[in-house]
Amino acid sequence: MSHGFCSLIFGRLDVESLDFLKAFFHPGLNDIILSGAAWVVIVGAAVTAALLTWFRLWGPMWSKWLISVDHKRIGVMYIVLALIMLVRGALEGVVMRAQQADGLHGGFLSADHFAQLFSTHGTIMIFFMAMPFLTGLINIVVPLQIGARDVSFPMLNSLSLGLTVSGAMLVMISLVIGDFSTGGWSAYPPYTEPNFQPGVGPDYWIWAVTLAGLGSTLTGINFVVTIFKERAPGMSFLRMPIFTWNALCTSLLLVFAMPPLTVAALMLAADRYLGFHFFTNALGGNMMNYANLFWQFGHPEVYILVLPSFGIYGEVISTYSGKRLYGYVTLVIATMAIGFLSFGVWLHHFFTMGQDADVNAVFGIATMLIGIPTGVKVYDWMATMFRGRIRFSVPMVYALAFMVLFVLGGLTGILLANPPVDFQVHNTLFLVAHFHNMLIPGTLFGLFAGYTYWFPKVFGFRLNDRWGYIAAFNWIVGFVLSFMPLYAVGLMGLTRRAVSYTNPAFEPWLHVAGVGAIFITAALVSMCVQLYVSIRDRELTRDIGGDPWDARTLEWATPSPVPAYNFPVIPHIHALEAFAVAKGAGLGYQEPVSYSDIHLPGDTYIGVITAVFGTALGVGLVWYMWWLAWLAFAVIAVSLIARAVLGDRHPVTIPAAEIKRKYRAWLEVVRATAPVTRALEWDYRNHGVAAAEYTKEAAE
Amino acid sequence: MNIVVRPHGLTWVAGHDHDHDRIATTLSGFWLFMMSDLIIFGLMFATYVTMLTPESFAGGPTPKELFELPGAAMETAALLTSTFTFGMASLAIKYDRGLSKVMLWLLVTLALGVVFLALEAREFTYMLAEGAVPQRSGFLSAFFGLVPLHGTHVTAGVIWLVIMLIELNRTGLTGPASSRIARLALFWHFLDLIWVGIFSVVYLGGIA
Ligand code: HEM
Ligand SMILES: [Cu+2]
Numbered sequence: 061m062s063h064g065f066c067s068l069i070f071g072r073l074d075v076e077s078l079d080f081l082k083a084f085f086h087p088g089l090n091d092i093i094l095s096g097a098a099w100v101v102i103v104g105a106a107v108t109a110a111l112l113t114w115f116r117l118w119g120p121m122w123s124k125w126l127i128s129v130d131h132k133r134i135g136v137m138y139i140v141l142a143l144i145m146l147v148r149g150a151l152e153g154v155v156m157r158a159q160q161a162d163g164l165h166g167g168f169l170s171a172d173h174f175a176q177l178f179s180t181h182g183t184i185m186i187f188f189m190a191m192p193f194l195t196g197l198i199n200i201v202v203p204l205q206i207g208a209r210d211v212s213f214p215m216l217n218s219l220s221l222g223l224t225v226s227g228a229m230l231v232m233i234s235l236v237i238g239d240f241s242t243g244g245w246s247a248y249p250p251y252t253e254p255n256f257q258p259g260v261g262p263d264y265w266i267w268a269v270t271l272a273g274l275g276s277t278l279t280g281i282n283f284v285v286t287i288f289k290e291r292a293p294g295m296s297f298l299r300m301p302i303f304t305w306n307a308l309c310t311s312l313l314l315v316f317a318m319p320p321l322t323v324a325a326l327m328l329a330a331d332r333y334l335g336f337h338f339f340t341n342a343l344g345g346n347m348m349n350y351a352n353l354f355w356q357f358g359h360p361e362v363y364i365l366v367l368p369s370f371g372i373y374g375e376v377i378s379t380y381s382g383k384r385l386y387g388y389v390t391l392v393i394a395t396m397a398i399g400f401l402s403f404g405v406w407l408h409h410f411f412t413m414g415q416d417a418d419v420n421a422v423f424g425i426a427t428m429l430i431g432i433p434t435g436v437k438v439y440d441w442m443a444t445m446f447r448g449r450i451r452f453s454v455p456m457v458y459a460l461a462f463m464v465l466f467v468l469g470g471l472t473g474i475l476l477a478n479p480p481v482d483f484q485v486h487n488t489l490f491l492v493a494h495f496h497n498m499l500i501p502g503t504l505f506g507l508f509a510g511y512t513y514w515f516p517k518v519f520g521f522r523l524n525d526r527w528g529y530i531a532a533f534n535w536i537v538g539f540v541l542s543f544m545p546l547y548a549v550g551l552m553g554l555t556r557r558a559v560s561y562t563n564p565a566f567e568p569w570l571h572v573a574g575v576g577a578i579f580i581t582a583a584l585v586s587m588c589v590q591l592y593v594s595i596r597d598r599e600l601t602r603d604i605g606g607d608p609w610d611a612r613t614l615e616w617a618t619p620s621p622v623p624a625y626n627f628p629v630i631p632h633i634h635a636l637e638a639f640a641v642a643k644g645a646g647l648g649y650q651e652p653v654s655y656s657d658i659h660l661p662g663d664t665y666i667g668v669i670t671a672v673f674g675t676a677l678g679v680g681l682v683w684y685m686w687w688l689a690w691l692a693f694a695v696i697a698v699s700l701i702a703r704a705v706l707g708d709r710h711p712v713t714i715p716a717a718e719i720k721r722k723y724r725a726w727l728e729v730v731r732a733t734a735p736v737t738r739a740l741e742w743d744y745r746n747h748g749v750a751a752a753e754y755t756k757e758a759a760e
Numbered sequence: 761m762n763i764v765v766r767p768h769g770l771t772w773v774a775g776h777d778h779d780h781d782r783i784a785t786t787l788s789g790f791w792l793f794m795m796s797d798l799i800i801f802g803l804m805f806a807t808y809v810t811m812l813t814p815e816s817f818a819g820g821p822t823p824k825e826l827f828e829l830p831g832a833a834m835e836t837a838a839l840l841t842s843t844f845t846f847g848m849a850s851l852a853i854k855y856d857r858g859l860s861k862v863m864l865w866l867l868v869t870l871a872l873g874v875v876f877l878a879l880e881a882r883e884f885t886y887m888l889a890e891g892a893v894p895q896r897s898g899f900l901s902a903f904f905g906l907v908p909l910h911g912t913h914v915t916a917g918v919i920w921l922v923i924m925l926i927e928l929n930r931t932g933l934t935g936p937a938s939s940r941i942a943r944l945a946l947f948w949h950f951l952d953l954i955w956v957g958i959f960s961v962v963y964l965g966g967i968a
Contacts, residue, residue, distance in 0.1 A: 212785050281792045289785045294770075315792055319799040327807075327905060336894050336901040337818075338807070344818035344898030349807055356803075617770070631770040642769030652772035705927060707936065 071684035077238040090170045098236045127663040129214035130624050131199050132518060134221050138196030141228055142189050149184040150584055152177050154577040157542060161574030163560040164567050174559040175242035180231060182245025183265060187272050188228045193507045194368040195279055198307045200518060202283060204615035204622065205301045207292025207631050210661065212285040215703065216278055218667030223275030226674030230268040233679065241265040244557065246358065247328065249339035249350050254332050260682050262332065267678040270325045273318050280314025283307060294633035301613040302385055305392050306371030309399040310364050317360035324353035351413065355406035363402040365499065367395065369506020370437060373462060376455040376509050377441050379611045381448025382738065384637055387440040394433035401430050411482045420479040427477035431470060438467060451738060454528035455509035461536045462501040469497030490550025496543045505535065516603035516748065520621040524597065525742045527590035534583035541576030545569035605730045605749030610738050612640035619726050620748060625658045625714060628723040646752065649730055655716040662710030669699050783939040790943045794950050801954050804909060805961060808902040816898035823966030826892055832963040835879045836955065842872035843952040850945050859932055863925060870921045873914055880911050910958060913951050920944055
């Protein structure tokens with residue numbers, strides 16, 4: 061009886077599944093690493109909670125952040141999540157590099173542990189690092205760039221964040237309780253079917269990805285509507301900054317590419333939970349359906365990841381070259397073309413799975429076509445720099461590294477788009493080298509550039525340059541050392557996802573890659589130090605004027621940090637790069653003729669409720685604690701319905717007089733602040749007011 | 761002095777602060793949501809079609825053996841009529857025919873929706889009793905992935921209708937309520953369209 065009762069409450073959870081105890085039962089290096097990681101999560105959570113209590117920060121965190129619907133704060137929360145997950149994901153990459161460096165005839169990890177590492181690493185990097193990071197930047201920047209008060213659906217925005225957080229929580233919990241999937245980030249059946257992997261691993265993957273995927277779909281909807289409907293008067297489509305264009309394309313991809321993933325994951329769940337036969341070997345299942353569904357999401361996904369960074373590079377290159385973006389219209393067309401084409405190439409992810417050679421040829425050619433708009437972009441960026449007054453700021457360093465490395469990765473991509481070549485290097489480390497070559501310079505560096513570039517806008521002070529350069533240097537060197545050797549060992553035939561190998565010829569290359577991993581660790585440390593130093597020195601680097609880089613787009617026309625209502629009155633736009641044009645005419649800081657009251661949406665508990673009960677729902681489903689799953693589902697459903705019926709019960713109105721007073725006070729401070737030239741922008745004298753030095757050329 | 765009033769870049773003028781149309785914004789968000797839902801259905805249809813092969817029947821029942829036209833026709837009739845009655849409710853709103861007319865048409869719609877669900881449940885019960893369970897074959901998995909997914913959507917629509925009716929009863933046809941009905945109408949007609957697809961592909965296609 062008591063056993064039955066226990067399993068009613070705890071489902072299939074038992075003491076054996078507690079990872080943090082494993083080291084005490086089987087004290088070997090492998091289990092010590094496993095339990096160690098679990099303890100890092102536990103201690104990390106405990107220390108965070110203790111610090112919040114000690115500094116009495118629970119209250120402010122709750123009222124200013126967790127229940128806020130301010131798009132900038134939601135954006136920051138996304139990025140905090142992304143950075144935490146980045147640390148975990150990157151360190152897992154480092155551990156895998158160490159394992160392979162040591163992996164001739166063995167290494168220190170068990171095969172199963174290694175398999176969990178590449179599965180969580182891939183899943184985290186894609187869904188819980190890159191996606192939240194770019195969603196965060198889009199959240200912060202897009203409404204400001206189009207002159208909007210807010211996003212179209214602020215409550216939905218908080219809901220999306222809650223869903224993303226609950227997915228991430230599930231992946232974190234899998235480190236402490238039970239195993240994660242060993243089926244890779246793509247979770248291919250039939251290997252993820254119960255007869256091959258009976259445990260909880262694939263279930264963690266399924267629910268983490270489903271929750272986060274729903275959040276992303278909703279984010280996509282929110283930003284498509286925001287960009288269509290909330291633009292300031294005069295902000296026509298062809299006056300939208302390039303980052304916003306890329307965000308629009310990414311949002312459209314989210315709306316149309318996330319559903320296939322949701323469908324694939326839920327079908328896999330039906331197979332696992334209910335004994336369906338969508339993808340099984342027996343009784344008429346068809347695994348190829350999964351491959352098709354997954355990559356109909358998976359290929360557009362890589363453009364979801366890369367387009368926002370393309371947008372960031374566009375802004376960064378034009379700002380730090382002091383020139384307007386060259387070929388703006390072609391860039392817009394190229395962006396949309398990439399988005400469109402990305403839906404037509406998914407099959408190149410399984411050239412080797414036995415379809416007709418003609419089908420392969422069609423998809424191979426379609427794949428190569430994407431190189432054209434991408435090439436257009438690279439030329440436009442180069443032409444923007446041509447004859448510019450380039451400053452080698454930290455974001456610019458990332459942009460330049462990107463341009464060199466990304467082209468290289470693109471070339472190896474063209475190689476892979478060739479089915480005969482793909483047959484040779486398929487599933488080797490050549491492929492791993494290729495996609496990291498696209499993802500690290502293409503996505504990650506762009507996100508870092510954006511992080512550095514917009515940081516003062518959000519927090520009101522600049523990031524430390526010196527540590528920024530050190531971090532960038534470590535990232536670039538670390539990437540090159542870690543991944544270039546993989547092209548070589550891939551061509552020599554080392555397959556991906558291999559825990560060890562027997563050919564001694566691989567070893568020197570993997571040692572070099574291991575050294576690269578040390579640089580990557582140093583990069584992570586430098587970024588932490590940078591944040592610490594920047595916060596410590598924040599009084600010296602205050603961004604009072606809100607325009608520390610003499611930038612061109614509308615977000616820089618606001619004070620830093622931006623007030624909740626973004627703009628004192630909604631600006632009217634009369635030109636592309638309106639702010640640069642206004643500055644050129646000496647009209648960068650104008651006083652509005654009159655003010656009116658501003659209405660803002662009120663706080664909401666929906667985000668917190670979904671984060672907490674979404675996690676509970678996932679845990680319930682993973683561990684077969686049905687009561688918990690039903691309870692959590694009911695709580696979420698009831699609160700959503702209640703919110704829909706009751707509406708926003710605490711909207712905020714800010715009186716015109718108050719806005720006027722604040723804005724005037726700011727204008728006065730700005731006028732009293734000494735402007736700096738671009739040459740001094742890294743200096744302590746830079747307080748965010750750009751000198752009129754180059755205004756003429758800006759106006760052109 | 762000759763002042764050229766040419767606006768430079770941007771101008772700050774109060775008063776244009778978001779008098780824009782909230783209802784239209786919400787509606788377009790809902791359209792997008794339905795487009796992504798449509799993709800889900802499209803993929804389920806595609807999966808179903810690829811599973812219409814002897815390998816996927818896996819020796820189990822085939823569509824020809826399973827489906828009967830009369831049952832499916834009755835379900836179709838109920839759902840199509842409910843779309844018509846919803847249309848009548850929308851017209852009643854448009855031409856100000858009064859709250860009670862609107863609620864009456866919505867009530868009829870609700871009843872037809874429930875009838876549809878009941879008929880569908882009956883069909884599934886028969887199938888399950890005959891051993892045509894989703895665990896039997898890939899084909900049946902695909903069937904039970906597609907058709908009940910539509911049924912779940914109809915259930916959600918029915919719940920939404922109930923909430924809508926309660927709200928109408930409380931507040932009348934205020935701004936938010938009528939915009940919500942517009943979205944529900946869209947959703948309901950959308951489900952009808954999907955059903956036409958299911959009827960043609962699954963039932964007619966299966967029997968033919
Ligand atoms: C930060 C430094 C990084 C390191 C050291 C690293 C290292 C690795 C290693 C060793 C593997 C396993 C290769 C194998 O299977 O043999 C891997 C796989 C993978 N990585 Fe990374 N990586 C890093 C960053 C990233 C980033 C930024 C992303 C994506 C945005 C990413 C996405 C992936 C994916 C999707 C896989 C495939 C997982 C699978 O096989 O299912 N990685 N990485
Ligand atoms: Cu692809």
